[in-house]
Amino acid sequence: MVEAHLTENLRASGRDLQGCTITLPIKTVDGRWVSVIVEEKFDYYLVHDGGQTDSELFSQGLKMSDADEHFNAAIASKYHLTLQDKMIQKACRRDDLSETIMAVAESSAVMTAQLVSSRLVEVEAQEVHSKVSEALRLWRPDDVEIEQNVEVTGGLSTHRVDFVAKSSASAHRTATIKILPPSRPRDRAERYGFMQLDMRQTPEFKDWASLAVVLGVETWTEPALQIVNRLADKTIELRSDQEGEVEARVPKAMTALARAELRL
């Protein structure tokens, strides 16, 4: 039964200028059948994906940053393949042809795991969290302690913020830093708004300043952004291609929040 399924779903096109295209009984995370191109050279075969995997990932919104490309190259390497010129590929002799075709197909399918959006969001947020952490460490004045992943219990609920810059002197105001990833922006904005309002009603936190770091701002709707802008003391909005700027913008924002306090 399994053999019949595998045989039925194995297809090969005729040879043309591109070589022979073999479609295998393997599906990607986004539900595509994987195809592999085999080009016959003089005394060897070049097996590759024609750049389809890279192109698919890009067309579905993946940034294809250096980190993404390194990740893909690492996957290819695990299958003893290379990722060259945006193609998963390997040159092989006839004896290794079947194994190489399978390796290219499996590698292609595994790379599409990046399309699981929660992973994309998670990885992005983690990268930014590390950058913000480093920026706060470098910015930190003597009277300020930085705490990470802090739970704050308000009058109505317990909330989690990425950082609290806790000041022991009146020269600086204690501030929370919350990173808002780009998935479900409206929900995130409303949850952030609820947290801010709850903290303001709690005597212990009512004077704390707040910095919101909005990631992938191009994916946020205007009403969602307005909620964050109205309720945070300061907002850093970053497009997907601007996340590298966070290290430069966090210290400026933190200094501005401290200055605002001095004016009060």
Added chain:
Amino acid sequence: MKKIEQGERVELQAVHEMADKNGETLKPRIRLRISGKPKFRAGWHVSLLLYNKRIDGFGYDERFTDLDGVEQSGWHRHIWNEKTQDAEGKISVSLFDKGDPSFRDFLIWSLKEMNVSCPRDDDYANETLF
């Protein structure tokens, strides 16, 4: 076009003004992405993204199942689905059945079908579309 024909990925952005269900004006950033190796049509993609999600696009698959559940092969268009809020569903398109199109033919046809206007000069990658 030179960049595209050299196999580079290209992204062009534009702000699109529209109204939401409540009549509020939205100005989302729409991105057009073009990618693929000119020699291998299997990787050719034109994709329109809103909020980092594909809302329209064209591509080529040796094997795919269309929205009616029928197995197809070849050129396809991604169709937006209101219910699932994605454009993963595909329909077969016959625009390119007249011979073997070049990557350039594919782009011109796809952009025309998506109502994306092309700049007149030859360097699409340096122009803003829409």
